Amino acid sequence: MNPYLPITPEEREQMLKKIGVDSIEDLFCDVPEHIKLKEELKINDPLSEMEIRRRFSELGKKNKNIDDYTCYLGGGAYDHYIPSTVGHIAGRSEFYSSYTPYQPEVSQGTLQYIFEYQSMLAELTGMDVMNASMYDGATATAEAALMALRIKKKRNKIIVSKTVNPDTIDVLETYCHFRDIELEYLEEKDGETDPASLEKIDKETAGVIIQNPNFYGIIEDVVHISEAVQESKSLLIMNVDPSTLGVLEAPGKLGADIVVGEGQSLGIPLSYGGPYVGFMGTTTKNMRKLPGRICGETVDEDGKRGFVLTLQAREQHIRREKANSNICSNQSLYALMNTVYLSTMGLAGMKEVGNQCVSKASYAYKKLLETDKFEKAFDKPFFKEFVVKSKVDAEKINEVLFENGIIGPLDLGKINEDMKNHLMFSITEKRTKDEIDKLVEILKGVE
Structure with missing residues (x-):
């Protein structure tokens, strides 16, 4: 040929x-x-x-994936169930190949699902308004910090908890470094934000960033942190996992001024690390400081319902120096996948996912501790991830698990040398009792 x-x-x-x-x-x-x-x-x-097809097929077989391996790895990307409706709808050519909806008269389908995406995420997070949409959860968090500085114009300090995902902190540090933004940290204690470090929040602080559940899977005391933020008239920025919000209280009801997060857990495949989609929501008061764009509902001259780009605060629409962000883009196809996922699951489905994660994670935690190969790292409430300290070398554990068709937990010692042999397991609704029991039996035999 x-x-x-x-x-x-x-x-x-x-x-x-x-x-x-x-x-x-x-x-x-x-x-x-x-x-x-x-x-x-x-x-x-x-x-x-x-x-070429043969060559790439050979290369692809070198990868190990969650179709062939049971996955207990988390830390920001999770093996959740994806309903077949998601791929079916997102794979339709009118969605799969559509471009940015600059002309509303020929982009009503795209604008409608973006509007529905915003509406669902706003309801899920308890915020007044949601944009559409951000690159990923990490850059959304950094953009939220810049947004806080635009709102609090006379302040130049951002404070972030050390219990936020380290990858997110790395991105935030890059943003702050090149913009000469002062960045401070809330210390962690026993796996959660140290209440004693809240005294760092002062009148120079524009925004305070926390994650809930935090990087270790622990549910933070958000109400106490929110009160400290409000005392200094700063803004509370919450990074959340949307898959937990069918069970946990909406961040908007906990006092969050800006809510951000990673949408991968809502119907997006792991894809070896991306691409994913970020989201950002805020209050009506701060709506015009949002980066990106907002789709709105209106009527045409005949009184029929229609959709338009109501807010366009990007450099493509206004002068670059006036733009709220010069890099944020609309991850429209993945926003559609989030929308189809949420439409398919509904409120009852989201609650079921959350409850199964909590129940199965608690079961796995209990069974692992019973093996006498692990001990508690933290004694705090968690959602779908938990950390245990291993009495056996962490690398050895993951090697044995991999040999048995299991992608093991995250070795926190590779991120923080002070956490040698600390393992973080992620347990989603996909894990069965038999799979968890198999995991425990294999770990019992690791020496």
Whole structure:
């Protein structure tokens, strides 16, 4: 089979003749000779479509995935069940290949599902308004910090709890470093934000960032933190896992001024780490400081319902220096997947997912402690993730589990050297009692 060619040699000759040059090389006459490559590129010979499919199939088999392995790895991306409706709807060509809805008159379908996405996320988080949408949870958190500074114009300090996901903190540190923003930290104690460090929140603080459940899976005392933030008239920024909000109290009802998070747990595959989708919501008072865009519902001249881009605070729509963000984009296809997931699950389904996560995680925690191979790392309430301290080398545990078709827990010692042999297990609604019992039996035999 012949390799795919965009044009034939004859067509190439016609094009060169038309523009008055003899060869492709003549097009690069302005490039100095001494920097031109004088030899062939050291790449493989071209392959046919059939050969490429075979080659990539061989490469793909080297990956280990959750279809073949039971997964207990979390830390920000989770193995939740995805209803078949999600892929079916998102895979339709009118959604899969659609572009940014700059012209509302020809983009009503896209605008409608974005409006529904915003409405569902706003209800789930207890916020007045939700944008559509952000790159991922980490950049959404950093954008929320910038938003807090736009609201509190005379303040230049952001405080973040050390119980926030380390990857999110890394992104936040990058944003703050290059914008000369003062960044301070709330200390952690026993796996949660240390109440004693709340005294750092002062009149110079624009925003305070916490995560609930936090990186260790522990449910934070949000009410106490919220009270401390309100005393300094700062803004409370909460990073949340939306899959927990069918059971946990909505952050808007806990005093959050800005809510952000990662939407991967709502119908998006793990995909070896991305791409994902972030969300950001706030109060009506602060709505115009949101980055991104907001879709709104209206009526046309005939009184029929329609949808438009109500707020467009991006550099593509207004002067760059006036934009609320110069990098945020609308992850529209993944926002659609979130929308279909939430529509399919409904309130009852979200509650069921949350309750199963809590119940199964509690069961796994209890059974692991009974093996006498693990001990408690923290004695705090958790949701779907928990940390235990292993009496056996953490790397050895994950090696044995992998050999038995299991993707093991997150080795926290690789993130923090003070947490050597601390393992964080993620237990979602997908895990069965038999799978958890198998996990425990294998770990009993690890020496």
